[in-house]
Amino acid sequence: MSITHAPPGYQCPMCDLLAGRSTPIDDVRDIVMRAEGAAAFVASQWWPNNPGHVMVVPTGHYENLYSIPAVAYAAVGDLVREVAVAIRATYGCDGVSTRQHNEPAGYQDLWHLHVHVYPRYEGDRLYATQPESGFAALAERQVYAERLRTYFTSSSGSATAAR
Ligand SMILES: [Zn+2]
Numbered sequence: 001m002s003i004t005h006a007p008p009g010y011q012c013p014m015c016d017l018l019a020g021r022s023t024p025i026d027d028v029r030d031i032v033m034r035a036e037g038a039a040a041f042v043a044s045q046w047w048p049n050n051p052g053h054v055m056v057v058p059t060g061h062y063e064n065l066y067s068i069p070a071v072a073y074a075a076v077g078d079l080v081r082e083v084a085v086a087i088r089a090t091y092g093c094d095g096v097s098t099r100q101h102n103e104p105a106g107y108q109d110l111w112h113l114h115v116h117v118y119p120r121y122e123g124d125r126l127y128a129t130q131p132e133s134g135f136a137a138l139a140e141r142q143v144y145a146e147r148l149r150t151y152f153t154s155s156s157g158s159a160t161a162a163r
Contacts, residue, residue: 031145035078037072040056091119096117
């Protein structure tokens, strides 16, 4: 099924990031893992009680769940699982949640499929809070990126920690 909301000539910021070009929002140094078919990076826009959450994206450009091939989505799912384990092991959190949005009615506003992976804390009210209006500084993001890179480097997962 081909349903798209990307404007004509859309310059995809996720494809830019994956190609090694930092954007006004995301920096290549935010990338913590590159696996076969998927990559993970520390998000720039944070929720107030869940700092350092991670975005997992397919390395190919697919806008939503309707258009991504099953094998490409499997790579995303595998990496989401690995990131969840890494967050749980290194953030000192009490749980992990994921979110994935399709189309504006589904709160999608970035036209490259992505899965948010959030650290969860008792009473954090993730679903009752809004994302911060500004962006976390690169130095703040790097605190979490380093934890994840260190974890992935020392674990024997299938993916390889981004350098
Ligand atoms: Zn893209």
